[in-house]
Amino acid sequence: MIPQTNPKAAYLAQREAIDAAIRRVLENGWYIQGEEVAAFERDFAAYTGSKHAVACASGTDALILALRGLGIGPGDAVITVSHTAVATVAAIQLAGATPVLVDTDEYWAMSPQALEATLQSWPAGAPKPKAVIPVHLYGQPAAITEIAAIAEKHNLILIEDNAQAHGATLNGRMVGRWGKAAAYSLYPTKNLGAIGDGGIVTTDDDSVADALRALREYGWRERYISAIAGMNSRLDPLQAAVLRVKLMALPADTARRQAIAARYSAGLAGLNGLALPRIRAGAAPVYHLYVVDAGARRDELQAKLKDKGVGTLIHYPVPVHLQPAYQGKIALGAGGLPNTERAAKSVLSLPLFPQLPDSDVDTVIAAVKAVW
Template structure:
């Protein structure tokens, strides 16, 4: 049977009618920008994240840019992130005029290695130029935020949690936004909480940051024709907010299904030559992706493709080796764990409603 990497249509059967009624209501009211749906979603999403404030925006990349701008990160500043992430994380840093630099990852969890972070900071001649860290919660699992926050406090660094793949993830009972200054989210359709197009949000416990982000996202306005600062046009559309509000009510159930399906994969692949996802101690992995590692990844991927089974690679080229970052001067071997993982990682089909039979077929061919 043909098995996609993910199936976005399965979940809509139970919510289709509710969504269509809501969209018709918005069309009838012609309230497409801002308004009640956006305000309610921001409050509901803040509550879901156990933080005080959430601000909707146009997409996850803009969320990172707005977070950096709100923290006054710009020209002459250095911001640290990891090489094994989607380019949006690094793009946001350079788009505000700052310089991006990289920290290698932990081999078990594929997230920023706190020991490598400390090593980098200790060896810097001008650490005062380093202003912020963007740890990336990857595949549905949070970074070692306890250690990262200790280091950030020691060096007086701001922390923006890139949580585009971590809706509902936890570490020691705390989620994105409860550790750093700001956490950013993407609601791209394929995310665990996905919109009907691009959408994003920023969450924080800091009221002044929330107010500044809100202004930045809407042309720096304090009212319709008064602009306190220069800003951006990065607002969350009302229809997207309405869709997200409906889907947010189901997110915990879908997350539970993802975890159950991932554990079923684990049970079938446990004795194979496959490195399975390792869940951090006291962590809740929400499995945005079910990513495993195999030695001959490309051969396996070609074989599965020939059988109609889709897979993904997240990510095949670490950012320091991307042509876009050639100007940084990094060569192969600089971040060995990221490079090793990029050659072995493969994402297997996973969505909340994937059947045990489909998982069994994938595992049988592996």
């Protein structure tokens, strides 16, 4: 079976360096925070061109910390999308704010038009909009230029959910560089993945960075003294050491992801009714996922590919607003979410990870052609 993703392959590709990094931490004897984490934060800040990077325990926590560090909480509404990992919406609620979900565009990311329409028709008496969180889904940049302009027009704080788009660019500018902060997941299958959970927040604002560092560790600015009410969300040095190794390989891994995506796009071109990933003008996606739109034949395609030894996944099968924990309990933007609901019934993620050989890519292409 060709897997849709394979984090073990990423470890094996750098086994010697990763094992050495883990031994270094074990022999050092410092197992919480410390210089290893600080070094990774410096490395990641340099990679993204950010002034500060503050590591934490997960991508979900990265969003929570970003929201809290920017003073967003109870009484505030935060606009995001429903076609995303549930973590985006869960983080807003865990920060005490109220999520409002808007529809997506043809690139499966936040629609600027839906965002503007929702703000123009904001209901009286509802929590006031305080922030907007676009998601750079599948490694494809959202319409961040337009969204940033709308955020500025309406005095909204812009936070980027960059969990799936480490290193993606739009018009030569890396995503994560438009807002007051950007949140990244370091989950094992992400473009930059730990061997376990992890997250990191980037910002150019000194005061926000100071708040993030305090919030992630009980609100401490002085050890054992909570200056503010915080939480426990620390990236451990073992993960930081692994991530420092993997960060050095990220540009090459990104180039490989892009090459695999190009091979898919060339090999699958022209199949009637199978829509391949669209690329926004000026965008350089990093292809966390290669997602096709199979329309009403999605489930049939997935089942037949499985029979041929090709693993696939659906990202995501149920929009957040239709999941049991949220259905009927969460505000939707103007015009509803028709694009979001259609995507959930039609998208399919093909195998893609940097260690996937061309021969396997060609096998997947042949299998799709055979069953389409």
